[in-house]
Amino acid sequence: MMIHLIRTLRGARRDRLVAFLGRPRSQRDPADVAWVRDRMVEVGSVDVARAYARQLAAAAVREAEDAFGAAPPSPHRDFLLALPAYMVERDR
16 A cells, blocks of 8 residues: 555655655654555555455455365355455454
């Protein structure tokens, strides 16, 4: 998300982000952290990361289906196949 944000912001907003990233964590103000988070939402960085995570989860399910293809259906198998989507779609 941060790489997408850096590539997307321009001018003073990009300068503000670079300055923020250059400060030690102990010197980062909560308002600045909120500003960065808000820019990530605004420019679509969060959406890009979510879409990528969904692609990775789908690939993981395909690999698991291949790996467990010969295994009989079971609640354990179903759990493992549902886990990637759950991790991506959960709220927290």
